[in-house]
Amino acid sequence: MTGTSGPSRQPAEGDLDWPVTVDERGVTEIRVHGVGGGSPTAMLDDPTARQITGDRVAGVWRGLDWRVEGRSRWHREVYSWGGLTSKALSSALWLILLPFALVNLAGWMALGGRGRETGPANWLIVVQQNMTRVVGLGVTWLYLIFSAQMSMDLGAWQCARTTCRADGVWKWLHLDGHPHGAAAVAAVIPVAQILVMARLTAVSKRRYDEHGAPATSTPATERVAPADLARITMSSPHFWTARTYDEPARRIHLASSVLVIAFLLLSVAKAGGKFSDVVRAAWFVVGALLAVAVVCAAWDGLRRVVAERSAAPVYATAGLALGAAWLAVSVQPAGTPAEAGIMPGIVGFFDVVLVVIYLAGLLHGVVAVAGLRQVRALNNWAKPAWFPAPIVALVVAVAMTLAVGSGIVVWVARWLSPEAAPTSGEQLWQLSYPVSYTASAQLNVTGVLAVVVGFAVVAGISVRRRRREPDVALAAEFAVWKRYEALPGWQHLAGDERDGRWLRSVRTWLWLAGAARWLENLVIAVVLLSSGCLVAYAVWAFAEWRGSGFPVTLAICGIVLLFGAGVCAFTAAGTARHPHAVRLGAITAFAAGLALVVRVADRGLPEAGADPPPLDVPWLFGEAIATTVLALIPVAGVLLLRRAIRSDSTRRAVGVAWDITTFWPRGFHPLAPPSYAQRAVPDLVHRTTALLSNGNAVLLCGHSQGAALTAAALAQLTGLEEEHRARLSVVTYGNPLGHLYMRWFPTYVNEAFVDECLAVPAGNSWVNFYRHTDPVGRELFRKASPECRATEPAAGRDCWLPDPPTDLMRPGDGPPRIRQHGNGGYLWQSAAAAHLVHEAHRLESLTRRSSPMTEQVAVPEAGAGEEALIAFALTCPPDADLYAQALSRWEQTGSIEGDLETLRAALAGAQRQHRWTGTSIFGSAPFDRDPFVLALVERIRELSGGTVQRRQEI
Structure with a gap:
């Protein structure tokens, strides 16, 4: 493009500042x-x-057109969204926050009646989602507690008074023997952790979340009321708008x-004795x-109040509290103080947070069981798991946080001082940490390993039986294979002379196709065993704790449990009548219970006889091994995700769970x-509506996870x-909606949702291809057609594809490969390919009926600039073959x-x-000065008489 103050600017490949215009006529x-x-x-x-829309993270790419009845009217594009999950280093770092993602997932898994945007919300869903938010807040605090335990307690409070690897730092700062000052300095680390989390959410809001608002929504600078997630459906215009979800929760x-950091600092200040009343x-x-x-x-009501107010007072209050505590x-x-031991306040606050998490989780579990019964009564063909999925997600999130966090704390303590031990720290020279940390590490590692080994044995036996059992599972495939007659020299691998090894491999892949249920049961078993181990340890520890702290703690738990049950009951009544008054009373009671916990924690539990001793069970992993394994889990996770970014095979292996986890918006944490879908779904909607409107x-x-994005x-x-x-026509293949989403997220992905999506393309023209x-x-749709005919009217049906498509093998060739979930395997199978061709011809005929007759396009004058030539060239679909033929003839004959x-x-x-490079691939001349291009334009001008008819056939 030529400017007035400088040389012309040549557009470069991938330079998206330059507008890219492509032919959109036809299909x-x-x-x-996926x-x-x-x-x-x-x-x-x-x-x-080449890329025609978007940026380096996601966008639409277009390839060469295919012809329909001799015309280039079948344009092929791909929406590439892989950069949203796998192109940035931050994608690997997000894995460290996997427990947060699991908590968020649990909120979307809430069990109950189908979502409704009008009328009273299902109280079962309301309670589950609210308790999920409480657990999520507790998990966030656990992250900070473990960080404070490593930095403020072990690295500062204890190291400032004893010999450890960090004591040189405090001597250099003249803080040795001054644990209060050391703890104040070390508080910078958890505060920096908070700032990093705030920064990550701010970056993600710009990269992902701001794309979700519809064109008619309010400006980005205005506040939007939080969405009612118990009523909202995926067809809501603001479902993918981030501001309706996470802004109030982010502030909280x-x-x-x-x-939390201010509370821990004030707990330390209380032990100092100075200004005790004020502190x-x-x-x-x-x-x-x-x-x-x-x-x-x-x-929900109080969160809406927070959302309607400015964020400045909230953050200012927290900042002032932190500054006052630090001072x-x-x-x-x-x-x-003179006595040694763990930093004051941190263990007590840790216990209170655990009580809140456990009781909220218990209430959630009771209500989720009732919701599971309600979902099963809906006669949904995709039945949920026998154990409530949201409970599994919450328990895994909390257990992972506790196990990995405690393992890292113990590992850091032993790194700082080899003499560190899980005791009360009676010696000044000895670093100490809570006994429960080592117990958590040992029980979790041993329990998980035992369950995995047990399932591996059972799975191996199951695979062995499947490989040897009759071919009942392959009955449908056999029926298709027998239709094809073997040509001379060919053979049927599944005929009378069967290749047993090939059939065994097919049966093995059929078993692996059902592995999702095995993995589901494996996770449930791990959850039940880990929970049972922790409960057993708690009972044993209280039994060993001979003091009067046991009944006091039970009394606290009972009081909070009663108030929590009141919240549950009042919430159920509040959704029917007088919701604000009833909920206000329930929340007041719940707040009173929390205040009681804080008061008891302030006064302290009565003196106990002794701390529970460390676990010394022969069949448990040793403390050193267990804590080292847990400490390496975050490092291994980051390395695995980084490898997945570079390796296609690794990415596919770990991508299923990760992409499902990050599909949903951050509504509960x-x-x-x-959520990559907050960028991908609006992009698809905008591209589709722009094409249809013209x-x-x-x-x-849509393939695999792309099918879920297509449905959204x-x-x-x-x-x-x-x-x-x-x-509009839709084709999905390798679609997880029915197999996974309707089973794990029945409130939002259910039969009503599928019927709503099915009605969007006229005539229900949506075909779903699948394989066993x-x-x-x-x-x-549960309308499987054994005969997938391309000419059959597409009326919302499932189309089964045999895999392998045939058992015929030619001498010298390998046996037919098993295609499984691969994208190419679906598109290259004859039934799917024929259906795509049929739909392209059908849709193209519809566009020709609605297109205008002609459109006049002016031919550029001789010597016209680059911009005019490019615009003129794009008035006709490109044809690389015709270009090559014309160029060859011109080079040979000059005509x-x-x-x-x-x-x-x-x-x-x-x-x-020329691919937007600005120079000829046969020379250094720019595009608008290429001799062949000038000759071609001149000849076109002679034939057209100065104008060109852009024809659109009827």
């Missing part, structure tokens, strides 16, 4: 890849594919995290604010990894006009031959071949 096929995806060139099987989590009063105030944060997490610690005298047709093709986009297109619906060997993609339409296609092909 546009948009492929959406887990791990693949490069756009591989998806389109076209090395010349970040501000309360700062208050105690401040300690009570901060504790009350933390209780309010828990109430905010559990009460209170800094003024404490050196050498106090604002610090969870961002009279063109769209063929959406269809839910957002329920308001399409009838004329546009007629020019596919572990992810299965039936969706340009052909009719007007052929030469225009050749010129567009020339522009395509």
Whole structure:
């Protein structure tokens, strides 16, 4: 483009500041890849594919057009979203926050009646989701407690008074023997952790979340009321708008995290003795604010109040509390307190947080069981698991946080001082940590390993039996294979002379296709065993603890449990009548219970006879081994995800669970990894509506997780006009909606959701292809057709594809391969390929009926600039073959031959071949000065008489 103050700017490949214009007339096929995806060139099987929309993270790529009845009217595009989950280093770092993602997932797994946008919400779903938010807040605090335990307690409070690897730092800072000052300095580390979490959420909001708002929504600077997640459905216009989910919760989590550090600092200041009355009063105030944060997490009404107010007072209050706490610690005298041990307040606060998490989880579990019964009564063909899935997600999140966090703390303690031990720290020279940390590490590692080994043995026996049993599972495949007669020299591998080894491999893959249920039961078994071990240890520890702390603790738990049960009951009544008054009373009672916990923690439990001794059981892993294994889990996870970013095979192996985990918006934990669907779904909706609004047709093709994105986009297109619906068709393959999503997320993905999406394309033109060997993609509509005929009207049906497609083998060839879940294996199978061709021809005929006759396009004058030539070239679909033929003839004879339409296609092909590099691939001349291009334009001008008819056939 030529400017007035400088040389012309040449557009470069991938330079998305330069507008890319492509021909959109006819049918546009948009492929959406699945887990791990693949490069756009591989998806389109076209090395010349180029990006036409989006950025380096996600966008639409287009390859060469295919012809329909001799015309280039079948445009092939792929929406590439893999960069949203696997192109940045931060994607690997997000794995450290996997427990947050599991908590968020548990909220979307809430069990109960189907979501409704009008009328009273299902109280079962309301209670589960509110308790999930409470557990999520507790897990965030556990992260900070473990960080404070390593930095403020072990590295500062204890190391400042004894010999350890960090004592040189405190001597250099003149803080040796001054544990209060050391703890104040070390508080910088957990505060920095909070700032990093805030920064990550801010970056993700810009990269992912701001794409989710519809065009008619309020500006980004205005506040949006939080969505009612117990009523909202995936067809809601604001379902993928981040501001309706995480802004109030983000304030609560970040501000309360700062208050946690302030609370710990004030607990340390209380032990110093200076300004004790003022410090105690401040300690009570901060504790009350933390209780309010828990109430905010559990009460929708109070969260809405937080959302409607400015964030400045919330963050300012937390900042002032932290500053006051830091000042209170800094003024404490050196050498106090005289007794050794763990930093004051941290173990007590840890216990209180665990009580809140466990009781919220218990209430959640009781209600989830009732919700599971309600879901089963809905006669949904995709029955949920026998054990409530949200409980599993919550328990795994909490157990993972406790196990890994305690393992890292113990490992750090032993690194700082080899003499560190799980005792009360009676010796000044000895670092100490809670006994429960080592017990948690040992029980979790041993229990998980025992369950995994047991399941491996059972799975091996099952596979062995499947490989030897009769071919009942292959009955459908045998029926298809027998239809094909063997050509001379060919043989049926499943005929009379069967290749037993090949059939055994097919049976093995059929068994692996059902491995999702095995993994589901494995996780449930791990959850039950880990929970049982921790409960058993708690009972044993209380029995060993001979003091009067046991009944007091039980009394606290009982009181909070009663108040929590009141919240549950009142919430159920509140959804029917007088919700605000009833809920206010329930939350007040719950806050009173929390205040009681804070008060008892302040006064301290009565003196106990002795701490529970460390576990010394022969069949348990040793403390050193267990804690080392747990400490290496985050490092191994980051390395695994980094390898997955670079390796397709590893990415596919770990991608299924990760992509499902990050599919849902951050509605229940604002610090969870961002939802890629909040960017991908609006992108698909905008591209589809833009094409349909111009009279063109769209063929959406979704594979694996791309099928879930396609369905989510269809839910957002329920308001399409009838004329546009007629020019929309959908094909999914390897689709996890029926097999996984309807089983794990029945509140949001259910039969009503599928029927709503099915009605978007006119005539229910949605076909779902699946295989028995596919572990992810299965039936969706339960209308399987044994005969997949391309000419059959597509009326929302499942189409089964045999795998392998045939058992015929030619001498010298290998046996037919098993295609399983692969993208290419579906598209290259004859039934699916024939259906795509049939749909492209059907949709193309609809676009020709609605297209105008002609459109006049002016031919650039001689010597016209680059911009005019490019615009002119794009008025006709490019044809690389015609370009190559015309160029070869011109080089040999020096003449340009052909009719007007052929030469225009050749010129567009020339522009395509230049690939926006600005120079000829046969020389150094710019595109608008290339001799062949100038000759071609001149010949077109002679044939057209100065104008060009852009024809659109009727």
